[in-house]
């Protein structure tokens with residue numbers, strides 16, 4: 001059943017658990033995400049980036065998600081635009097039938113970010129669609145980084161309070177030290193949990209963690225042992241994810257883990273069965289591996305059994 005993002009996240013915010021927001025770029029990934037939610041009996045957010053929409057076509061994104069949400073009608077699911085870059089892009093998603101959009105103007109100065117976010121919120125709310133925005137810049141932080149340097153890139157709790165009050169945004173992604181991709185930390189993983197707790201206290205809305213893939217050991221092993229190269233990439237450990245949820249995170253974006261799990265199995269198939277050319281035989285082990293990653297994650301996040 002397709003619902004708004006805030007419907008799923010306000011429950012998570014009240015009860016103190018996290019909901020995974022999983023990216024998809026094709027039918028195999030989308031179908032697997034839904035099947036995993038069914039196994040875990042978990043509410044779900046599926047998200048498409050502007051790149052994914054360009055690749056699939058807006059009509060295909062919508063028809064695939066509608067079909068899958070009908071097939072799993074008891075799973076509450078929100079369709080979210082990941083990292084919308086402009087008002088027009090968010091409007092297009094709202095008009096097409098997305099139930100949640102992110103406007104990412106975090107690279108702009110505070111005032112411009114606020115104005116653009118407010119413009120998107122006003123339009124989206126008039127159509128009953130929820131909105132996510134981002135404050136601060138996504139990048140890893142290290143032990144030897146000074147307080148001033150941290151303040152320059154991470155979210156400012158005062159600003160977060162004003163931003164939410166003025167824009168009326170539904171949920172906020174505060175930069176607390178995560179980054180996108182497989183290479184998240186130079187040294188030991190480190191997130192600014194104190195800052196997170198302060199932002200939660202000041203805003204009292206669902207918060208979002210971007211760049212939250214964990215790169216589980218089995219996924220890493222398959223990827224590396226089949227000839228992949230992760231260049232020393234490190235994910236966000238599960239206990240960091242659990243601590244983030246305790247600190248107020250309710251939406252956790254996961255993309256890299258799914259890609260690595262899928263590609264590792266495709267590569268394994270290609271290595272082990274060089275004469276195989278049935279696409280389904282490549283994709284099926286990939287889908288099974290992705291499903292296992294998602295089901296496990298839903299238990300870590302606490303969303304399993306919450307439908």
Ligand SMILES: [Zn+2]
Pocket residue numbers: 083180210211253
């Ligand atoms: Zn992101």
